[in-house]
Amino acid sequence: MKYLVVEPEEALDPSVRADLLDTWIAATDAGGAVGFTAPAPVERIADTLDEALGRVAAGVDLLGVLHTGERYAGMGLLVDRGSALQAHWRTVLRVMVHPDHQGSGAGRLLMEGLRGSAVDLGLEQLELTIRGGLGLEKFYGPLGYRVVGNHPRAVRVAPDDYRDEIMLVLDL
Numbered sequence: 001m002k003y004l005v006v007e008p009e010e011a012l013d014p015s016v017r018a019d020l021l022d023t024w025i026a027a028t029d030a031g032g033a034v035g036f037t038a039p040a041p042v043e044r045i046a047d048t049l050d051e052a053l054g055r056v057a058a059g060v061d062l063l064g065v066l067h068t069g070e071r072y073a074g075m076g077l078l079v080d081r082g083s084a085l086q087a088h089w090r091t092v093l094r095v096m097v098h099p100d101h102q103g104s105g106a107g108r109l110l111m112e113g114l115r116g117s118a119v120d121l122g123l124e125q126l127e128l129t130i131r132g133g134l135g136l137e138k139f140y141g142p143l144g145y146r147v148v149g150n151h152p153r154a155v156r157v158a159p160d161d162y163r164d165e166i167m168l169v170l171d172l
Contacts, residue, residue, distance in 0.1 A: 001073070001106055003113030006063040011056035019072035020065070021049055023098040030099040033131035037157050052077060052094065062090075062121070064114045066097065066106055073098040074110045078118060078126070089125035090118060111143050119172055126172065131155050132164030145170045 006016060021042075028040035036045060055061040056077075066074030074097040078090040092114060097106045118126055128145070130136040132155075137147060145168040154165035 001066050001068050001101065001104075001109060003109055003116075004065050004067050005113075005117055006056060006065055008057050008059045011053045011063060016065075016072060017049065017053060020053075020075050021046055023073055023075065023096060024049060024094075026099050027096040030102075032096055032099075033134055033136065034094060034096045055079075062117055064110065064117055066101070066110050066113075068101070073101050074106055076110050076114045078114060078121070078123075089123055089127060090121075092126050092128040095128070107139065108143070111140075115143075115170065115172070124172055126170045127167065129165050129167050131157075132166050137166065137168070140168055143170070 010016060024034060024045050025040040025042060027034050028036045028045065029038045031038060035048065052061070052063070056063040060080050060082075062078040064076050064078070065072045076095040077093045079093045080087075080090060092111075095107075095110065095114075097110060115126070126145075128140070130140065132150070147166055148169045149167040151165040151167070153162035155163040157163060
């Protein structure tokens with residue numbers, strides 16, 4: 001498996017979209033904290049993916065992917081907030097690996113690739129948020145991310161299930 005950056009002219013390739021949509025649906029249905037809850041709302045995920053791919057195609061955001069040699073099996077975005085005052089950092093968003101490849105070091109490979117892409121862009125920091133209650137800090141901490149904030153009950157995954165949103169930052 002290897003990390004690749006999807007070039008803007010490749011972002012709207014139907015095979016890229018199909019593999020990433022499959023990955024996102026599978027990650028959601030496996031319980032991943034990737035913006036939706038199971039069962040995966042396929043149309044909403046497809047719309048969100050299309051919006052993200054459009055921003056990549058426009059050259060606004062960077063899309064890093066994992067490729068197995070046969071298909072795309074992971075993704076993460078470096079999202080530009082559009083402010084000149086925040087041009088020195090990006091938000092890491094939509095980080096996911098297909099469940100078939102979890103536990104194999106694929107997530108670490110993806111995050112190291114995104115870090116390298118950020119360095120190549122001349123960035124100084126990366127920021128990401130995670131859903132509390134899943135222990136994801138244990139994954140991101142060894143990668144150099146540190147917790148800088150906590151928004152209690154910011155995420156409602158069900159009518160009676162609220163989770164904190166935890167903000168982490170990595171200095172490059």
